[in-house]
Amino acid sequence: MWSRVGSLAFVAVMASSRLVHADPHADMAAALRARAEVHPAPATLPVGPPATTRTALVPGVSHIPAWADLGRRAADDAGQQAQAQGQATALAHRAQEAAAAVAGQAQANAAQQRASHPHTR
Amino acid sequence: MTKRALLVVVAIGWLGTARADDSSTARHLMAGVQAFKDGRYEEALVELRVVANAPDAPPDLAFYLGPTLVQLGRDDEAIDVFLGSKASRDELTDFYLGEAYYHLKLYRKARAVFAGLRSRGLGPVLEQGAARYVASIDAVYQQPPRGETIDYYVAQAHERANDPILAAELLDEARQVEALSSDHRRHGELVTALAVQWNRIGRGTDVIELLAPERARPAEGTWQLARAYVAAHDRADATPLLDAIVKSRGPHASEASALLAEPSSP
Numbered sequence: 001m002w003s004r005v006g007s008l009a010f011v012a013v014m015a016s017s018r019l020v021h022a023d024p025h026a027d028m029a030a031a032l033r034a035r036a037e038v039h040p041a042p043a044t045l046p047v048g049p050p051a052t053t054r055t056a057l058v059p060g061v062s063h064i065p066a067w068a069d070l071g072r073r074a075a076d077d078a079g080q081q082a083q084a085q086g087q088a089t090a091l092a093h094r095a096q097e098a099a100a101a102v103a104g105q106a107q108a109n110a111a112q113q114r115a116s117h118p119h120t121r
Numbered sequence: 122m123t124k125r126a127l128l129v130v131v132a133i134g135w136l137g138t139a140r141a142d143d144s145s146t147a148r149h150l151m152a153g154v155q156a157f158k159d160g161r162y163e164e165a166l167v168e169l170r171v172v173a174n175a176p177d178a179p180p181d182l183a184f185y186l187g188p189t190l191v192q193l194g195r196d197d198e199a200i201d202v203f204l205g206s207k208a209s210r211d212e213l214t215d216f217y218l219g220e221a222y223y224h225l226k227l228y229r230k231a232r233a234v235f236a237g238l239r240s241r242g243l244g245p246v247l248e249q250g251a252a253r254y255v256a257s258i259d260a261v262y263q264q265p266p267r268g269e270t271i272d273y274y275v276a277q278a279h280e281r282a283n284d285p286i287l288a289a290e291l292l293d294e295a296r297q298v299e300a301l302s303s304d305h306r307r308h309g310e311l312v313t314a315l316a317v318q319w320n321r322i323g324r325g326t327d328v329i330e331l332l333a334p335e336r337a338r339p340a341e342g343t344w345q346l347a348r349a350y351v352a353a354h355d356r357a358d359a360t361p362l363l364d365a366i367v368k369s370r371g372p373h374a375s376e377a378s379a380l381l382a383e384p385s386s387p
Contacts (some may be wrong), residue, residue: 022151024147024150024151024154024185025181025184027151027154027155027158028154028157028184028185028188029213030158031154031157031158032188032213032216032217033213033244033246033247035157035160035188035192036213036216036217036220036246036247036250037220037250038246038247038249038250038253039250039253040220040223040250040253040254040257042257042260043223043226043228043257043258043260043261044226044261045226045228045261045262045266045267045270046226046270046273046274047267047269047270047272047273048269048270048271048272048273048274048275048276048277049272049276050268050269050272
């Protein structure tokens with residue numbers, strides 16, 4: 001009787017002590033290995049608002065680069081605008097020339113018509 | 122006699138077990154681990170937060186808490202946990218730190234972690250995973266990065282100004298991206314802003330490593346470097362910088378003067 005009770009108690013103690021001495025680090029390590037993301041989604045580089053729209057990163061430091069950025073961007077914009085304006089002017093010239101050519105042709109046609117049919121007047 | 126001896130052994134064992142069981146921190150930690158294993162990350166987080174608030178929280182809590190936050194998509198908090206931990210990081214913790222960086226598009230930081238992990242005995246599955254991360258990042262950096270990418274990290278750092286650890290990581294990423302770009306006009310601004318953040322979180326040694334080799338430092342950079350030397354009790358290097366700041370009568374002149382007047386630490 002005693003030996004049976006003792007054996008059962010011993011088994012119970014051993015079982016519970018195994019629970020207490022479970023190694024959470026080893027358990028977690030196994031879980032971390034099993035659940036690690038080993039097939040990453042493709043990387044995509046992010047883009048943010050231009051530097052000129054933000055406030056100073058460090059007072060007295062970022063002003064120079066920020067203003068430099070602003071100047072560079074303004075120059076780029078002006079350049080693009082000038083280029084567009086130049087293209088527009090060239091187009092207008094070409095249109096004017098084309099219109100003049102068309103008008104000239106029309107005048108010439110009219111003169112030719114008048115010359116060939118003087119009685120119609 | 123043998124029976125009595127056996128009973129005594131049993132009783133001692135039971136008492137010991139009961140005492141160990143009474144450690145609620147251990148119980149919560151095991152519950153957190155079990156919840157993580159089952160994929161119940163919200164529950165794992167609840168249990169691990171209890172552990173974190175306990176006076177006997179294990180020093181390697183980041184090993185449990187950090188990956189749980191990563192699995193929940195709370196990568197910014199995970200980075201705070203990983204980098205704020207005093208325990209030495211192991212390979213698995215670093216793998217999850219790399220994941221958190223990658224999710225937040227801190228690719229240069231992620232690349233450094235994964236490249237360093239590939240030779241640290243992770244086992245074939247994780248090693249191949251680390252190699253995939255490195256390859257994916259290298260694919261987007263085949264061309265020099267554009268200024269808009271640097272702008273993104275700077276804007277994010279502004280938004281996270283109340284989280285100095287993450288703000289510093291974002292600025293460090295911006296600095297590394299800028300180094301790969303073809304336009305280096307923002308270098309001074311970025312290293313100085315990073316130095317400010319690193320000084321805020323007690324990384325004075327990194328500030329010295331960052332700014333001491335700089336040939337042309339903005340005035341703010343000189344001030345941050347001087348502060349880092351003072352924090353490192355390096356008066357010999359701090360004094361000439363502080364003198365120059367006082368003479369310049371710049372915005373930090375009075376603070377520099379006060380630091381010069383302080384007695385030297387032993």
